[in-house]
Amino acid sequence: MWEGSGKVAIAGIGHSPTYRRWDERAETSLGAMAMDAVQAALDDCGLEADEVDGVVSAPGPLSGYWGPRPVLAAVKAAFQQTPGDAEDGISKVTAEWLARNLGLSALQVADNTAGMIGSVLNHAIELVVSGRCKAVVVLRPLNNFAGRYGHYGANAAAEASGTGQFTTAYGHSGFVSTMATFFTRYLWTYGKTHADLADLALIEHANGLLCDYGYFAQHAPEELTREQYLAGRWIAEPINIYDCDLPMQVAGAFVVTTAELARDLRQHPVYVRGIAGGPRARGRRASMYALEDAQAADTALANRLWQSAGIGPLEVDFANLYDAPLVLVPHLIETFGFCKPGEALEFCNPEQIGVGGVLPINPWGGNVGAGRSHGIDHIYEAVLQLRGQAGGRQIRGASVGVVHVGPPVNGAAQLLGVDAG
Amino acid sequence: MERPIPIPDDVSKPFWEAANERRLVAQFCVACSEWQHPPERACAECGATPLEFRELSGAGTIYSVHVEHDSRVVVMQQHQPYIVATVLANESPYAVFLTNLPGTSAGDVAFGKDGEQSVHIGARVAVEFEEVGAGRFVPQFRVVS
Ligand SMILES: [Zn+2]
Numbered sequence: 001m002w003e004g005s006g007k008v009a010i011a012g013i014g015h016s017p018t019y020r021r022w023d024e025r026a027e028t029s030l031g032a033m034a035m036d037a038v039q040a041a042l043d044d045c046g047l048e049a050d051e052v053d054g055v056v057s058a059p060g061p062l063s064g065y066w067g068p069r070p071v072l073a074a075v076k077a078a079f080q081q082t083p084g085d086a087e088d089g090i091s092k093v094t095a096e097w098l099a100r101n102l103g104l105s106a107l108q109v110a111d112n113t114a115g116m117i118g119s120v121l122n123h124a125i126e127l128v129v130s131g132r133c134k135a136v137v138v139l140r141p142l143n144n145f146a147g148r149y150g151h152y153g154a155n156a157a158a159e160a161s162g163t164g165q166f167t168t169a170y171g172h173s174g175f176v177s178t179m180a181t182f183f184t185r186y187l188w189t190y191g192k193t194h195a196d197l198a199d200l201a202l203i204e205h206a207n208g209l210l211c212d213y214g215y216f217a218q219h220a221p222e223e224l225t226r227e228q229y230l231a232g233r234w235i236a237e238p239i240n241i242y243d244c245d246l247p248m249q250v251a252g253a254f255v256v257t258t259a260e261l262a263r264d265l266r267q268h269p270v271y272v273r274g275i276a277g278g279p280r281a282r283g284r285r286a287s288m289y290a291l292e293d294a295q296a297a298d299t300a301l302a303n304r305l306w307q308s309a310g311i312g313p314l315e316v317d318f319a320n321l322y323d324a325p326l327v328l329v330p331h332l333i334e335t336f337g338f339c340k341p342g343e344a345l346e347f348c349n350p351e352q353i354g355v356g357g358v359l360p361i362n363p364w365g366g367n368v369g370a371g372r373s374h375g376i377d378h379i380y381e382a383v384l385q386l387r388g389q390a391g392g393r394q395i396r397g398a399s400v401g402v403v404h405v406g407p408p409v410n411g412a413a414q415l416l417g418v419d420a421g
Numbered sequence: 422m423e424r425p426i427p428i429p430d431d432v433s434k435p436f437w438e439a440a441n442e443r444r445l446v447a448q449f450c451v452a453c454s455e456w457q458h459p460p461e462r463a464c465a466e467c468g469a470t471p472l473e474f475r476e477l478s479g480a481g482t483i484y485s486v487h488v489e490h491d492s493r494v495v496v497m498q499q500h501q502p503y504i505v506a507t508v509l510a511n512e513s514p515y516a517v518f519l520t521n522l523p524g525t526s527a528g529d530v531a532f533g534k535d536g537e538q539s540v541h542i543g544a545r546v547a548v549e550f551e552e553v554g555a556g557r558f559v560p561q562f563r564v565v566s
Contacts, residue, residue: 150493158496160425165437166459169427169559170519171489171497172505180487181507187533188485188542194532234490234502238532284457284465284515288507290484 002274002308004129006420009262009269011135012047012255013383014040018215018371019249021144026078030060030249031089034141035102037253045255046266047135052255054109054133055099058120058140060092062247062374093141093251109133116140117252117375118322118405118412122277124256125414134258140376141251149247150174163287173236175407176244176325178289180236182408183327185291187238190342194238200348201229201242201326204362207355208369210393213380215248215371243326245367252376254383259420270386271420273400274309276301277412286409291331294408298335301413305402306337309415313337316415317398318385319359320378322405323366332404333361355393363393375405379414386418422521425496426553432460435474440558443550445479447516448472456513477516479548481508481562484517486542488527502527508546508562520562523549540564 016033026032042049075090080100082088088097095110109127113120117140124136150173154161160169172178187193205224208216216222224242232240262269285293306312313336321332330344338359339347347353353361364370364381373380384390385398399418404411429437436458439446447458452469456477463470486506492498504527510516522530522540531538546562553559 148493151495155493156495157425159428161428161430163459164425165427165429165433167519168425168494170505170521171424171492171494171500171503172519173489173493177487177489177492177505181485181505184487184532185485185542188531192533234488236492237488237490237502237527237530239487282465284455285517286465288517 001310004125005273005309006271007259008125008128008272009257009259010254010272010383010416011257011262011265011267011269012041012045013380014038014042014044014253015213015376015380016251018213018218020215020219020246021146022249024072026075028249029075029090030141030143030251031079031093031097031101033249033251034093034098034139034253037251038098038102038137038139041137041253041255044267047255049102049104050106052104052135052137053106054124054127054136055095055104055107056109056111056113056120056124056127056136056138057093057095057098058115058117059094059112060141060143061087062142062144091143091145093139095139098139109136115412116406117379118403118414119277121254121256121379121414122275122412125272125275128256128258134261136256138254138256139251140374142249142372142374144247144249176239177236179325179327180239182289182291182294183238186327186331189291192345194240195230196345197243197326198226198229199350200329200345201368202226203348203350203354204323204326204366204369205242206369207363207393208365211364211370212391214365214369214377215246216365216369239325239327243368245324245372248371250371250373250376252373252380254379268387268418270383271417272414273311273417273421274305274415275413276305276308289408294331295335295341297409298332298411301411302336305413305415310421311400311415316359316400316402318363318395318401319361320382320401320403321361322375322378322411323362323368324372324374326368328408329361331408336402336404355395360395363390363395378403378405382416386416422500422551423496424553425494426557427559432462436460439474439476440550440560441556443558445477445548445560446474447477447510449475456510456516458510458516458518477510477512480511481518481546482511483507483540483542483544483546484509486522486530486540488530504530506562518560518562520546520560522564523551523561524563
């Protein structure tokens with residue numbers, strides 16, 4: 001068992017509105033959205049800004065800088081700037097920017113990390129377990145600007161340098177390409193086809209329409225049919241448009257506190273029962289995400305999680321598994337031990353993984369069904385479910401949930417519970 | 422085929438110099454007795470440095486494959502749909518190469534169990550060299566029967 005099990009809680013959660021792209025107004029800038037999310041998380045639990053003693057941000061930018069792009073004077077004038085960094089508050093939001101603009105006066109720790117929200121959350125949890133902090137704000141801002149996502153910078157260059165010598169030079173397009181190759185290997189290994197993914201896709205897209213804070217329920221509430229799914233245009237075959245998550249501008253925040261402090265706050269604490277993550281994978285072909293390497297690494301990650309919590313896969317009421325792109329979900333279902341290797345695509349039927357199923361998966365629709373939050377919503381929804389605040393998506397009797405955010409091999413996970421254990 | 426032109430750096434320079442002579446080389450760690458490609462500053466397993474480059478036979482198998490229909494790599498969009506296959510050298514599963522699989526069309530690639538297509542995981546391939554500029558070559562792999 002992990003020494004911190006049950007001693008830390010997620011006490012507050014906050015979510016900005018979602019926008020397809022930034023409209024270049026000051027009040028919808030990434031900094032403003034980050035402040036909205038953090039203030040919402042503080043209001044949610046009833047903590048004052050001067051009671052926060054730590055901030056951890058995964059500041060961004062999401063996929064390198066979009067450029068060249070002027071920083072508008074009106075946006076600069078609306079916020080206190082970070083000296084020498086005009087991008088702070090625009091394409092990224094650092095812990096320092098947040099502290100300065102939100103007036104966090106009692107900080108002992110202000111960290112920025114390169115990770116995704118899952119590993120950043122684990123970092124905050126460890127700050128509280130170690131006693132360095134009592135109340136940590138965790139921030140994840142995600143920018144999305146005008147122009148096509150990723151069609152810029154190194155991808156738009158006439159030359160391929162750095163790691164691109166061996167990837168971009170062949171037209172390898174980044175993570176979606178990596179996962180397309182990963183999924184071909186999966187389909188071949190287990191004798192499946194892309195069409196076998198349809199049930200999972202339809203469940204996520206339908207769940208997304210029940211998610212009031214997600215993009216599609218708010219801005220594009222249209223049902224996806226099986227025919228539409230199967231006719232979806234390929235992005236990187238065997239991944240189609242409906243297997244991908246729509247980029248959007250959004251920010252999410254969490255307040256992580258000691259269990260004692262959380263019990264004095266406004267909401268029922270959601271206790272952290274176990275965590276797993278770790279340093280980025282090293283060793284030969286680590287960046288290749290070969291299926292067999294990922295199966296070994298993620299099975300080990302899941303086993304570390306179960307051991308840290310003293311809880312096994314049979315005791316879990318729901319699982320929020322990283323799904324950007326969707327083809328990650330069957331891999332994670334298998335490596336987390338919810339079914340045997342090669343059986344996840346059959347496992348993904350409404351009776352099994354739907355909101356009313358035996359083991360609901362991504363009940364708010366995941367990033368595919370609710371928009372590209374880069375994992376913010378995997379945690380946000382887990383807290384809502386464990387508090388009984390998930391509305392029409394509420395899983396009856398949800399008391400233990402597992403969250404995984406990140407790519408194969410390099411993800412991070414939490415085991416969250418209604419009880420401290 | 423117009424493509425982003427690879428720019429060698431101090432680690433990869435011997436690889437591209439060999440490619441320009443139509444030879445396929447990869448890093449070899451004597452301590453581990455193991456190959457490594459793409460090249461890195463040190464052995465990813467044991468940290469040994471510097472690593473020597475040795476010549477490979479150029480024979481390999483397709484580890485996996487996908488087809489780009491909506492690529493972010495702007496120069497390559499004119500070729501869509503195009504294949505990106507991952508090849509493991511016969512000498513080592515840690516000598517990993519990408520290729521556009523010249524000679525195979527995107528429609529000939531098999532995904533999973535749909536089996537009418539001819540090119541699939543496990544297919545044998547052999548290296549060839551594509552000229553991308555005056556005296557500049559990039560390795561490609563072609564399916565062999
Ligand atoms: Zn070595």
